[in-house]
Amino acid sequence: MRFFSRLTVICYCSFILAIILRIVEFNHQQKGDFSGVLKLQPVEATFVILGYLVALVVGFCYFLVCLYYLISGKFKLLPKRLAIFNMVMFVIQIVYFSFF
Numbered sequence: 660m661r662f663f664s665r666l667t668v669i670c671y672c673s674f675i676l677a678i679i680l681r682i683v684e685f686n687h688q689q690k691g692d693f694s695g696v697l698k699l700q701p702v703e704a705t706f707v708i709l710g711y712l713v714a715l716v717v718g719f720c721y722f723l724v725c726l727y728y729l730i731s732g733k734f735k736l737l738p739k740r741l742a743i744f745n746m747v748m749f750v751i752q753i754v755y756f757s758f759f
Contacts, residue, residue, distance in 0.1 A: 677710030
């Protein structure tokens, strides 16, 4: 479970980075001097895929596992800081995809 928690944190960090890249690219397009945020487009695409697609699936699975552990009373087995961070980021991600 510790590996799953850390994988989810990596996905959510990629999600945050993908949002930042999107904002920076949008601002560059508004100014008209767009040449790409990163010079390596495959790296940028990896962050976007990992942040938008994989984070949604992995985050949902992690949320279900945390919910199971919470209901069964085994929540003590999970790393607390990682579990709280992942659940908060899951809610933020759902809000982001719902309204933006």
